[in-house]
Structure formats: C-alpha cells, structure tokens
Amino acid sequence: xxxxxxxxxxxxxxxxxxxxxxIADLPLDxxxxxxRTEDTPRYQSLVVAxxxxxxxxxxxxxxxxxxxxxxxxxxxxxxxxxAVATEIAELHxxxxxxxxxxxxxxxxxxxxxxxxxxxxxxxxxxxEAALNDQPLxxxxxxxxxxxxxxxxxxxxxxxxxxxxxxxxxxxSEDEQQDYSEQVTTxxxxxxxxxxxxxxxxx
Numbered sequence: 001x002x003x004x005x006x007x008x009x010x011x012x013x014x015x016x017x018x019x020x021x022x023i024a025d026l027p028l029d030x031x032x033x034x035x036r037t038e039d040t041p042r043y044q045s046l047v048v049a050x051x052x053x054x055x056x057x058x059x060x061x062x063x064x065x066x067x068x069x070x071x072x073x074x075x076x077x078x079x080x081x082x083a084v085a086t087e088i089a090e091l092h093x094x095x096x097x098x099x100x101x102x103x104x105x106x107x108x109x110x111x112x113x114x115x116x117x118x119x120x121x122x123x124x125x126x127x128e129a130a131l132n133d134q135p136l137x138x139x140x141x142x143x144x145x146x147x148x149x150x151x152x153x154x155x156x157x158x159x160x161x162x163x164x165x166x167x168x169x170x171x172s173e174d175e176q177q178d179y180s181e182q183v184t185t186x187x188x189x190x191x192x193x194x195x196x197x198x199x200x201x202x
Contacts, residue, residue, distance in 0.1 A: 003131070004068050006061065008033040009075025011042055017075065017120045018046050018058065024124055025053045026131055031061035031069075073123065126158055135159040137166070 005028045007014050014032055021030060030050075034040045043060050050058035066072070122138075129136045141153040142163050156163040171179060 002027050002029045002055075002057070003070035004029045004031060004065070005071045005073065005127070006031045006033060006065060006069045007073045007075065008035065009073075010035050011039045013075040013116055013120075015043070015046065016116065017073070017123070018043075020120055020124055021056060022046065022049055022053060022058075024128070025056045026124075026127060027055040028057070028127070028131070030056065030058045031065045032058065033061050033065070071127075129158055130160045133160055 007017060007030065009017075011034070014035070018030070018032060021028070032043055032046075034043065040060055047058050047060065050056055125136075126138065126140070128134075129138075136158055137155055138158055139153050140156050140158065140163060142156055142165070155166055157166060
C-alpha cells in the first residue's frame with residue numbers, strides 16, 4: 001500500500017508542488033485539500049493529468065482523509081498583503097506610495113517565486129529519500145524537545161520513519177550567536193502564542 005501525502009495551501013503553491021510531483025511520479029496516494037472551496041474545480045486538470053502517471057495518484061480530499069495521512073504538507077495559506085502597503089505608504093520620500101507599492105509587490109513576487117521553487121524541490125528530495133529508504137542528512141526544520149518545545153532548522157538524518165537529530169552543531173562564535181538569537185525569538189513567539197490562547201480562559 002502506498003503512503004498517503006496530504007497537501008494543503010494556496011492554489012498557486014499547491015498546484016506548483018503537484019506539477020512537480022506529477023513529473024517525479026513518486027509512488028504516492030496524494031490528496032489535495034483546497035485552501036478555499038472555490039478552488040476545488042481548479043485542481044481537476046491536475047487530477048486528470050495524474051491518470052497518466054505510473055505510480056502517482058491524485059484526488060481532492062475531505063476532512064476524513066486527515067486520519068489516513070502518512071505525511072501532511074502545509075504550504076502558505078491565503079494572506080492579506082495590506083500591511084505591506086501600509087508600511088510603504090508611511091515612508092517619507094519623493095517617490096509616490098503607489099510606485100513604492102508596485103516595486104515592493106514586484107520584489108516580493110520575484111523573491112518568493114524562487115524561494116517557493118527551492119522549498120518544493122527540497123521537499124520532493126526528502127520524499128524521494130523516504131520512499132526509496134535511502135536516508136540522507138539534510139537541513140530541515142524539526143521540533144527540538146526542550147522547554148518549551150520549538151522548531152528550528154538544523155542538519156538531521158531523514159529516514160522513512162522520521163528524523164533523527166545529529167550531534168550538536170560546531171559553530172563559530174558569530175554563527176552560535178545568530179543561532180541563539182533565532183532560538184530566543186522562536187521561544188518568545190511560542191510564549192506569545194500560548195499566552196494569547198490562554199487569555200480569557202478561567
């Protein structure tokens with residue numbers, strides 16, 4: 001029986017990942033969970049295309065599929081970009097806020113496109129390693145079981161059964177300081193989220 005991969009995220013990112021998975025033709029039962037109900041018909045062409053794959057199967061899923069998942073991939077969700085426009089409008093400069101907004105949107109779009117492609121390619125490499133039972137050492141964001149638990153990117157051994165943390169990293173003084181600052185920020189964010197969740201509960 002093939003493992004089940006569930007993908008959830010924006011139509012843009014989910015479609016891009018699915019196109020790459022169709023080409024890779026990995027032995028997976030893939031279930032896409034649309035970010036918005038109106039996106040469901042837009043996946044139909046990819047579902048039809050998956051019929052041409054020898055090993056890869058794709059369908060649109062329901063909440064009942066979560067219980068059958070071997071792996072769950074959560075991509076970026078639909079967001080509101082109004083905060084960026086607001087920040088740009090507050091700049092004091094001779095360039096109009098409208099021009100700055102256009103430039104910022106272009107830069108974000110270009111930079112994000114490259115980052116998304118690299119993220120998805122790395123994800124497929126991890127899936128291939130797990131499916132082929134060929135462990136590999138890769139930098140991946142994983143849960144670190146300290147108090148409180150936090151997620152950070154470090155080199156780990158990736159296998160079909162999960163990830164294994166390797167020995168402590170040997171970092172230069174500057175690298176160690178940067179890493180410590182990132183961990184401190186992550187922990188602060190976790191505390192803030194937990195405090196928001198408990199507000200108003202007696």
